[in-house]
Amino acid sequence: MMETSPVYSVARDASGNAWKALFDLAGGLIREYDQEAMVSVSKFVDQLPSVMNQVTEGVSEFKPTPPENREFCKSSYSVANTLLVKFSVDAIDDTDIIEDILRPRVDSIGGQIKKVVLSGTHLTPCIQDVKWQVGSEYTPADALAQGLKSLALNETRVLSRTIADYFRSL
Known part of the structure; x- marks a missing residue:
């Protein structure tokens, strides 16, 4: 696993916080109009830090991978x-x-x-x-x-x- 510098980690966290602040602002506008959309936006924002961390660590595929899906379809569909x-x-x-x-x-x-x-x-x-x-x-x-x-x-x-x-x- 690749180590990240403290400066890089702070920058990455700041980027995540910037996204969160942007969506908090949008959420304030959405909240007035649609509670269901607000819940959806909130769930999306909650996932951003984890996804951003995975991407910065080099993850480009998520589980299951396309080859794993294909193999499952081939044998079990x-x-x-x-x-x-x-x-x-x-x-x-x-x-x-x-x-x-x-x-x-x-x-x-x-x-x-x-x-x-x-x-x-x-x-x-x-x-x-x-x-x-x-x-x-x-x-x-x-x-x-x-x-x-x-x-x-x-x-x-x-x-x-x-x-x-x-x-x-x-």
Whole structure:
């Protein structure tokens, strides 16, 4: 394990504290509008120091690793009907590889795999609907916020509909 200098550790801690301060500020704004979003942001912020420490120590993969996942799928997967979702802009996507691994197992149990390619990125499933409360006057900031929110959530809505439609079809 690589040792870090005390100066580096303090800088890393300061960086984590800066993130925490930023999210505390955002949390103050969110708290007024959506308690569920506040809980989500809080959980995210609580994980940041641990993740930042892992990254600074050289961790670039988390557990289980993609090869471990592939091996598990190859030897143990047993879901007959499977939906695979691939996003159009995702540099770390393994959907095609997973489909090739799963196909023989799913075929052997008489199931089927459906793969869809949707517009979006690796983070599309993580986008949350932050409630924006318009004040007593509708301002340009309100219009901008609602427009950006609508654009950001469009891909997530398509994903939700796709999953719901898939389950309805079973």
